[in-house]
Amino acid sequence: MTGENLPEQGSQPAAAGQERLAEPVARTGMFGTHTTGDTSGYGGLRVRRAAVPASPRPYGSYFDDLADQLAGGLKQPGAGFDDAIEKVVVDRGELTLHVRAEHLVTVAKVLRDEPSLAFQLCLGTSGVHYPWETGRELHAVYPLLSITHNRRVRLEVSVPDADPRIPSLTGVYPTCDWHERETWDFFGIIFDGHPALTRIEMPDDWKGHPQRKDYPLGGIPVEYRGAHVPPPDERRSYS
Amino acid sequence: MTETEGRVYNVAGQDWDEVVAAADQAGDRPGEERLVVNMGPQHPSTHGVLRLILTLDGETVTELRPVIGYLHTGIEKNMEFRTWTQGVTFCTRMDYLSPIFNETAFCLATERLLGIEAEVPPRANVLRVLMMELNRISSHMTAIGTFGMELGATTVFLYGMREREKVLDLFELISGLRMNHAYIRPGGVSQDLPPGALERLREFLGVMPGLLGELRALLDANLIFAGRTKNVAYLDLAGCLALGVTGPVLRATGLPWDLRKSQPCCGYETYEFAVPVTDTCDAYGRYRLRMDEMDESLKIIEQCVDRLAAKRPAHDPVMINDPKIGWPAQLAVGSDGLGNSPAHIAKIMGQSMEALIHHFKLVTEGFRVPPGQVYASVESPRGELGCHAVSDGGTQPYRVHFRDPSFTNLQAAAAMSEGGLIADVIAAIASIDPVMGGVDR
Amino acid sequence: MGLEEKLPSGILLTTVEKLAGYARKSSVWPATFGLACCAIELMSTGGPRHDLARFGMERASNTPRQADLMIVAGRVSQKMAPVLRQIYDQMGDPKWVISMGVCASSGGMFNNYAIVQGVDHIVPVDIYLPGCPPRPEMLIDAIVKLHDKIQNTKLGANRQAEITELEQASLRRLPLASGIGRPEPGSPE
Numbered sequence: 001m002t003g004e005n006l007p008e009q010g011s012q013p014a015a016a017g018q019e020r021l022a023e024p025v026a027r028t029g030m031f032g033t034h035t036t037g038d039t040s041g042y043g044g045l046r047v048r049r050a051a052v053p054a055s056p057r058p059y060g061s062y063f064d065d066l067a068d069q070l071a072g073g074l075k076q077p078g079a080g081f082d083d084a085i086e087k088v089v090v091d092r093g094e095l096t097l098h099v100r101a102e103h104l105v106t107v108a109k110v111l112r113d114e115p116s117l118a119f120q121l122c123l124g125t126s127g128v129h130y131p132w133e134t135g136r137e138l139h140a141v142y143p144l145l146s147i148t149h150n151r152r153v154r155l156e157v158s159v160p161d162a163d164p165r166i167p168s169l170t171g172v173y174p175t176c177d178w179h180e181r182e183t184w185d186f187f188g189i190i191f192d193g194h195p196a197l198t199r200i201e202m203p204d205d206w207k208g209h210p211q212r213k214d215y216p217l218g219g220i221p222v223e224y225r226g227a228h229v230p231p232p233d234e235r236r237s238y239s
Numbered sequence: 240m241t242e243t244e245g246r247v248y249n250v251a252g253q254d255w256d257e258v259v260a261a262a263d264q265a266g267d268r269p270g271e272e273r274l275v276v277n278m279g280p281q282h283p284s285t286h287g288v289l290r291l292i293l294t295l296d297g298e299t300v301t302e303l304r305p306v307i308g309y310l311h312t313g314i315e316k317n318m319e320f321r322t323w324t325q326g327v328t329f330c331t332r333m334d335y336l337s338p339i340f341n342e343t344a345f346c347l348a349t350e351r352l353l354g355i356e357a358e359v360p361p362r363a364n365v366l367r368v369l370m371m372e373l374n375r376i377s378s379h380m381t382a383i384g385t386f387g388m389e390l391g392a393t394t395v396f397l398y399g400m401r402e403r404e405k406v407l408d409l410f411e412l413i414s415g416l417r418m419n420h421a422y423i424r425p426g427g428v429s430q431d432l433p434p435g436a437l438e439r440l441r442e443f444l445g446v447m448p449g450l451l452g453e454l455r456a457l458l459d460a461n462l463i464f465a466g467r468t469k470n471v472a473y474l475d476l477a478g479c480l481a482l483g484v485t486g487p488v489l490r491a492t493g494l495p496w497d498l499r500k501s502q503p504c505c506g507y508e509t510y511e512f513a514v515p516v517t518d519t520c521d522a523y524g525r526y527r528l529r530m531d532e533m534d535e536s537l538k539i540i541e542q543c544v545d546r547l548a549a550k551r552p553a554h555d556p557v558m559i560n561d562p563k564i565g566w567p568a569q570l571a572v573g574s575d576g577l578g579n580s581p582a583h584i585a586k587i588m589g590q591s592m593e594a595l596i597h598h599f600k601l602v603t604e605g606f607r608v609p610p611g612q613v614y615a616s617v618e619s620p621r622g623e624l625g626c627h628a629v630s631d632g633g634t635q636p637y638r639v640h641f642r643d644p645s646f647t648n649l650q651a652a653a654a655m656s657e658g659g660l661i662a663d664v665i666a667a668i669a670s671i672d673p674v675m676g677g678v679d680r
Numbered sequence: 681m682g683l684e685e686k687l688p689s690g691i692l693l694t695t696v697e698k699l700a701g702y703a704r705k706s707s708v709w710p711a712t713f714g715l716a717c718c719a720i721e722l723m724s725t726g727g728p729r730h731d732l733a734r735f736g737m738e739r740a741s742n743t744p745r746q747a748d749l750m751i752v753a754g755r756v757s758q759k760m761a762p763v764l765r766q767i768y769d770q771m772g773d774p775k776w777v778i779s780m781g782v783c784a785s786s787g788g789m790f791n792n793y794a795i796v797q798g799v800d801h802i803v804p805v806d807i808y809l810p811g812c813p814p815r816p817e818m819l820i821d822a823i824v825k826l827h828d829k830i831q832n833t834k835l836g837a838n839r840q841a842e843i844t845e846l847e848q849a850s851l852r853r854l855p856l857a858s859g860i861g862r863p864e865p866g867s868p869e
Binding site: 206210232 | 758759787791792793794797
């Protein structure tokens with residue numbers, strides 16, 4: 001009888017499965033044939049990108065307290081917890097708060113100034129480029145550390161390639177100065193309000209943002225006794 | 240991108256005349272003579288390829304702008320095209336004075352992504368702690384040696400190098416290489432202690448306190464050294480936290496924050512050691528702190544040696560048991576050097592097809608890491624070294640970013656030196672102890 | 681370069697060559713261009729155990745004007761390349777270059793956008809020293825080989841003759857194997 005062996009509506013594995021199916025395909029089976037002739041089925045393999053589903057409450061460990069304390073601090077109308085935080089992900093014992101770009105500074109201020117949160121140290125900015133996530137290609141990740149409470153949290157902001165602007169955190173955490181310059185240098189994320197957003201690692205007149213996925217690794221083929229080994233990003237890959 | 244105020248000067252070399260001419264015309268202090276001095280990337284005392292552009296008023300530094308990027312190697316991007324195990328050989332060359340810490344941060348991140356943190360064998364953890372503390376000693380020795388050399392005291396450099404050679408001998412014995420070891424791998428370490436290592440370690444533990452005492456006798460009460468470093472490069476706690484500074488510079492302000500105690504990894508919580516702290520916030524305090532840290536490291540190494548010398552259980556591997564993750568070859572020194580042990584070759588060629596397949600897949604393709612992102616950090620000799628690793632489920636990292644302590648600590652150079660004399664700039668940079676490989680990656 | 685270049689070829693020139701070679705190799709002053717990990721091994725070579733002072737080389741002249749030998753120790757990034765060339769140009773003749781480590785010799789393990797794939801793209805190299813990083817003993821071996829080379833450098837008219845002979849030899853040389861990089865037949869390499 002149809003319908004009996006299906007999971008309940010709204011169950012966590014079913015929801016995760018749906019999200020997974022909505023993700024783009026990362027790689028396929030390699031044999032080449034996709035319909036007839038491939039009796040192994042390997043040609044029909046479709047491995048999809050990993051979805052990052054939001055974690056349901058309770059988050060576990062100190063994360064619930066942290067989220068409640070943050071919600072308590074974000075009291076402005078229009079900038080409450082649900083406006084500022086898109087998604088809360090708890091994975092491998094670490095808490096990631098996906099923050100909307102326009103509320104980043106507010107959230108950071110609350111995290112720094114609230115005595116129950118007290119995240120004094122910002123451990124820099126890390127950029128990541130996900131070219132397939134249209135509308136959210138560039139991510140900036142800020143790990144924060146609270147010395148008083150010995151806790152960690154991670155803020156993640158996503159902006160589109162078309163308008164890669166994130167408000168700068170140098171007003172809240174001056175240490176982000178060089179980190180944001182580096183993220184601009186390597187990814188092209190523009191940090192509004194940064195005092196001097198210039199290239200820091202690459203030469204000042206370099207074109208392009210090297211750590212984006214559409215920028216080649218830039219190696220040269222290596223010749224050794226007549227054989228030519230192509231650079232690492234142009235080699236054949238079987239996985 | 241026109242959000243910055245004022246003119247942006249692209250200093251790319253061979254353009255010093257332009258910079259000086261523009262500085263003469265700068266609007267904020269017209270008519271005043273500004274002396275702009277370049278301490279270029281090739282300089283004996285800038286601790287590596289660091290360029291400092293100083294604006295001077297006589298001998299006083301009014302502005303200090305560090306220019307970095309002269310050692311940018313693209314390591315993070317290169318690691319995206321190599322397997323997770325091969326990534327160790329790349330990241331180890333970032334902060335080249337503390338290669339073991341780079342490797343440990345990366346391996347901790349990989350293990351957390353794999354979910355095997357609890358399955359790393361205990362002997363591997365003891366070996367990791369041993370190598371990390373040995374590396375702390377060698378790194379601090381180089382720091383203090385170059386500190387003295389940059390202040391003009393070359394004897395200190397020779398003392399430091401002499402001590403460091405002893406640690407490098409131990410590294411060579413245990414891992415095979417003096418620097419850039421690739422010893423710590425995801426799942427454990429690459430090989431166990433060779434025979435005779437424990438005796439050599441005990442010898443080292445016997446000799447080192449005397450040698451450290453010699454260095455202290457030379458510098459601690461030295462009037463010239465004190466004159467050059469006391470009340471120089473002052474950065475208090477608020478400044479450190481605002482600028483994100485960690486490590487000896489933070490502990491010299493009086494705050495005993497050490498990741499080995501507060502968020503320990505690799506079993507650090509089971510060792511007895513203290514976290515040295517001074518509260519003078521100056522270069523002298525940081526020097527005393529590094530000497531004390533070396534004493535504590537010797538204590539930890541002694542505890543490691545005791546554990547390694549203790550009676551071993553029957554099965555005491557140094558690499559995780561999982562055949563799909565643990566590096567397959569049990570390395571051994573053969574007739575042509577270090578390589579796959581003959582016993583392992585016999586097993587995969589003669590006895591176990593599965594072992595052969597695992598060996599082949601692990602070496603050519605590498606293991607797959609489930610998707611996700613983590614941030615793992617260790618307390619390196621310079622501060623908090625963090626690794627932000629993102630995996631997309633493949634055999635190669637999707638993105639690895641290292642939060643290098645030198646990169647962040649070097650931002651504090653301006654705060655420490657502006658208002659002081661040029662000679663104090665040297666002392667300030669040396670007391671931060673930046674390693675440009677880590678700054679530029 | 682000087683008076684020794686103008687001497688006519690003969691017994692006087694060969695004696696001067698030997699003397700000049702001996703003098704030059706006995707006190708080579710390195711302009712240490714320490715960049716990365718190899719720089720630390722370079723510093724260790726100057727340390728007490730592997731002593732560079734026995735070659736007269738412990739006085740690392742930080743100003744290139746007084747330096748004879750540039751040991752490029754470490755990876756040369758694109759940003760550093762013009763600085764490297766400027767330092768090389770500031771050195772006075774005679775000068776030699778050792779590219780220490782695989783990163784300086786060929787780009788090493790970093791085959792990417794940021795690293796110059798061998799400093800011989802920028803400066804002429806006399807001795808290539810592989811290693812990652814090379815042990816101090818290996819660096820001393822390279823220095824001793826360089827000393828040999830310096831000792832046997834010909835001057836003046838003999839040097840011209842040597843250059844002509846080397847050029848003829850390279851014109852006659854057969855390629856190692858087929859592939860790119862093979863010089864066009866008839867052109868000097």
